[in-house]
Amino acid sequence: xxxxxxxxxxxxxxxxxxxxxxxxxxxxxxxxxxxxxxxxxxxxxxxxxxxxxxxxxxxxxxxxxxxxxxxxxxxxxxxxxxxxxxxxxxxxxxxxxxxxxxxxxxxxxxxxxxxxxxxxxxxxxxxxxxxxxxxxxxxxxxxxxxxxxxxxxxxxxxxxxxxxxxxxxxxxxxxxxxxxxxxxxxxxxxxxxxxxxxxxxxxxxxxxxxxxxxxxxxxxxxxxxxxxxxxxxxxxxxxxxxxxxxxxxxxxxxxxxxxxxxxxxxxxxxxxxxxxxxxxxxxxxxxxxxxxxxxxxxxxx
Numbered sequence: 541x542x543x544x545x546x547x548x549x550x551x552x553x554x555x556x557x558x559x560x561x562x563x564x565x566x567x568x569x570x571x572x573x574x575x576x577x578x579x580x581x582x583x584x585x586x587x588x589x590x591x592x593x594x595x596x597x598x599x600x601x602x603x604x605x606x607x608x609x610x611x612x613x614x615x616x617x618x619x620x621x622x623x624x625x626x627x628x629x630x631x632x633x634x635x636x637x638x639x640x641x642x643x644x645x646x647x648x649x650x651x652x653x654x655x656x657x658x659x660x661x662x663x664x665x666x667x668x669x670x671x672x673x674x675x676x677x678x679x680x681x682x683x684x685x686x687x688x689x690x691x692x693x694x695x696x697x698x699x700x701x702x703x704x705x706x707x708x709x710x711x712x713x714x715x716x717x718x719x720x721x722x723x724x725x726x727x728x729x730x731x732x733x734x735x736x737x738x739x740x741x742x743x744x745x746x747x748x749x750x751x752x753x754x755x756x757x758x759x760x761x762x763x764x765x766x767x768x769x770x771x772x773x774x775x776x777x778x779x780x781x782x783x784x785x786x787x788x789x790x791x792x793x794x795x796x797x798x799x800x801x802x803x804x805x806x807x808x809x810x811x812x813x814x815x816x817x818x819x820x821x822x823x824x825x826x827x828x829x830x831x832x833x834x835x836x837x838x839x840x841x
Contacts, residue, residue, distance in 0.1 A: 544644055546571040547618035547679075548626055551599075551608045551697050553579035555628035556588050558719075563592040565631045570640070572620050577612050579696055601696035603689075608697040610684045618679050625675045630656065631717040639714045650707030651677035656718040660795045667792060668785035669778070671718065674702050674709065681705050692740040693733045700738065702756060731802045739809035742766060766807050772800035 548571045552559060559576070566574060576589040576596050589596045597616060599608050606614060609625055622644055626632070643652075656671040657664050682705040684698045742763050765771040779785045780796040788795070 541569050543569055543572050544641065545621040546624060546640075546644065547573040547575060547620045547622070548624045549575045549577060549609070549612060549618075550594075550626050550628055551577045551579075552581060552585050552589075552628050553696075554581045554583045554585060556581070556583040556585045558628045559585055559588045560592070561719075562626065562628050562631060563588070563594065565633075566626075567637075568593070570632070570637055571624070573618065575612070575616070575618075577608055579608070599696070603691035605686060605688050607684075607695075607701075610686075610698065613679075613683050621678060623677065623679050626716075627718075629718060629720045631719055633714065633717055636712070636714040636716055639712050643710075643712065647710070648708065649710040650681040651703060651705040651709045653709065653711040655711075655713065655715045657715050658718060659720055661724075661791050662721050663791060665785075665788050665792060665795060667787045668780070668783050668796065672711075674705070676712070677703055677705055677709075678707075681707055687741060687744065689737075689740060689744070693737040695733055695737060699734060700741070700759075702759075727798070731798075732805070735802060735805040735809055738766070738806045739813055742806070742810055743813055766803060766810060769804065769807050771807055772803035775803050776800040 548566060550559070550562065563574065574592070574594040576585070576594050577599050578585055578589070578596060579599055579601070586596055597612070599611060601607060613623075651674055653672050653674050654676055656673065658668070658671050659665070682703050684703050685701040687701060745763060765774055768774075776796050776799065779799060780792065785792040785796050
């Protein structure tokens with residue numbers, strides 16, 4: 541079976557335990573190239589990559605633009621027609637690989653939204669907001685959003701940014717199995733980093749209104765909601781009631797409550813940062829009183 545004109549890029553940092561499973565699922569006959577972009581891991585991530593035969597590139601972030609994915613696209617542009625960014629805990633299923641083989645050779649799109657499973661407390665959530673990412677696109681068709689941050693967090697890779705693609709964008713229906721089985725402590729610590737980044741990102745987007753048109757509909761909804769202390773409540777109602785998260789039982793309730801807390805964190809951190817700004821206008825911190833319908837999906841991880 542011939543390989544696709546595709547480079548699969550896996551950003552990694554101390555991911556040796558998960559990377560082998562991810563690489564085994566890809567196989568050796570799907571993509572023309574597999575690249576590991578490593579953040580100077582202290583475990584044997586490099587040895588796992590070498591054993592598989594993947595190309596290994598080291599990355600050191602300086603706290604500014606670009607982060608890992610854009611840095612790779614700019615400094616190690618793939619020679620293939622397509623690039624797929626895959627995390628080390630994301631497993632390509634047989635169904636997804638079959639759909640990929642059917643789609644790419646005859647595609648007239650420049651990018652694709654991909655679907656993912658969501659696990660919480662080591663079991664898959666069947667309901668609530670779906671997880672989608674624009675992680676597959678033609679090389680040269682675009683890159684991830686340019687966000688000129690200044691060490692807002694310790695996140696050296698684009699997380700909530702998305703590729704800005706100029707041409708038509710489609711969607712693949714088969715899911716990638718996102719096997720994130722790390723514990724709740726990791727989840728809370730991760731989302732503490734995310735919320736700090738989101739607060740800085742929101743304030744920067746207000747300063748640079750020219751970038752607002754590049755936001756997806758989900759991002760626009762999210763950044764309108766987080767100006768209100770009710771953002772978490774709106775998310776909870778949408779995920780737990782409108783998207784039937786209650787059908788996942790106690791896990792569904794706990795997950796929705798954690799997300800409620802996450803959006804409340806973002807709101808509080810925005811207020812806190814605004815209070816630290818010189819000559820801050822108190823009225824600028826007042827929440828927006830109108831919000832989109834609760835069923836509108838939000839772009840969260």
